[in-house]
Every structure is written in structure tokens, then in C-alpha cells.
Amino acid sequence: AQTVTQSQPEMSVQEAETVTLSCTYDTSESDYYLFWYKQPPSRQMILVIRQEAYKQQNATENRFSVNFQKAAKSFSLKISDSQLGDAAMYFCAYRSAQGAQKLVFGQGTRLTINP
Amino acid sequence: EAQVTQNPRYLITVTGKKLTVTCSQNMNHEYMSWYRQDPGLGLRQIYYSMNVEVTDKGDVPEGYKVSRKEKRNFPLILESPSPNQTSLYFCASSRRTGLNTEAFFGQGTRLTVV
Numbered sequence: 389a390q391t392v393t394q395s396q397p398e399m400s401v402q403e404a405e406t407v408t409l410s411c412t413y414d415t416s417e418s419d420y421y422l423f424w425y426k427q428p429p430s431r432q433m434i435l436v437i438r439q440e441a442y443k444q445q446n447a448t449e450n451r452f453s454v455n456f457q458k459a460a461k462s463f464s465l466k467i468s469d470s471q472l473g474d475a476a477m478y479f480c481a482y483r484s485a486q487g488a489q490k491l492v493f494g495q496g497t498r499l500t501i502n503p
Numbered sequence: 504e505a506q507v508t509q510n511p512r513y514l515i516t517v518t519g520k521k522l523t524v525t526c527s528q529n530m531n532h533e534y535m536s537w538y539r540q541d542p543g544l545g546l547r548q549i550y551y552s553m554n555v556e557v558t559d560k561g562d563v564p565e566g567y568k569v570s571r572k573e574k575r576n577f578p579l580i581l582e583s584p585s586p587n588q589t590s591l592y593f594c595a596s597s598r599r600t601g602l603n604t605e606a607f608f609g610q611g612t613r614l615t616v617v
Binding site for chain 2 (some may be wrong): 430
């Protein structure tokens, strides 16, 4: 079974600075997808960024980018120019490319932005 | 607007009193699932459904039931709730197959069992 591990329960960063959230995963599959979700206090699950495992190029979405290291099974999220609205719980998630659309989530990292 | 609607958003109940959390999606998605979110554990899948009348257990199915009589609806049933089912629950839907089948989540239901 696949597992996802986020080893940082909490992180904090100064506004306008850069922060990196860590995520590692374990799988025997070669084809899969990885995601970062943001959960603000409203509890809504918001997709931040996704990465297909067969793509070597790291995904980027505006101020959000990932460092995908397939061999190391690592998928970190970098947030540049942090803003107060980035404060949230962030979840890393894995989904197989085969079979059911099950998402396997990490434990979450709570990000605080200091003004 | 494409959305997944869960109700209620908050619920406090007593041990043993049957309850149902409803979930409805308007995107004609085949795949629907329920997750529970607990501190330090992230989200874990309870049950899922690949299509109408097709349901299966996820990772933490004990104490829960589901049904999928219509494509748009996927209710979660707790026939005899216990305090260890106090949690935040999410319903999600997506297309069954495809390259970029993004999961859409409901707003969450905060359940407290006393």
C-alpha cells in the first residue's frame, strides 16, 4: 500500500519570504500523480498544484512550485513571496494512475505567515 | 457552478443515534468517496463508489455504511455513532478515468458524537 509522510507538523515564515514544505511517499508503482492541497480555516480543500510522475519537469503555478525527485520519492512544495492568505493546512497526496481514484494523504503541515 | 454539496456542515449527536450525512454532485462524476480527517492523521478514505450500485470499502470503513442509488448522490450513514467517530468528514467526486481527473471536495461536515 502507498503511504505519504509529511514530517513537519507546523511551519512558519515571514511575509514575502520563501518557505518549503516537505513530503515523501512510498510506492512500488511507476505511474502516479502527486498533489498539494490547501485547507484554509474555511475547511475547503483547494488544489494548489499537481505533478504527473512521468513528467520530469517540475510543476509550477504562479508563486507555487514543486521539487519532484522521483528516485528519492520526494515531492516538496515551495511557496515564494509568502502572503497572509497562504496561511493554511497543506496536505500532500498521492493517487495511482491505475484503478480507483483514491487519494492517499499525508498528515498535513500547518503553515503560519508572520506579518 | 460545478460543486459537491454536503449537509449538514455541523452536527452534534448522541451515541447510538443513527445519522446520515448527504453528499450530492452536479458534474456527472462516476467516482465518489468519503474521507475523514483527524489531527495528525490527515484524510483517510472510508468508502468509495465507482458508479451507481457499486461501492467498496476504503481504509477505515468500520461503523459506516454508504449507498449509491443515483449517480449524483452518495450518502454516508452512521447507524450507531460512537465518540471515536467524532471527526471532520469530506465527500469528494471525480471522473473515473482520465489523465487529469481532479477531485472536487465538499465543504466538510464537522461531526461530534457525545
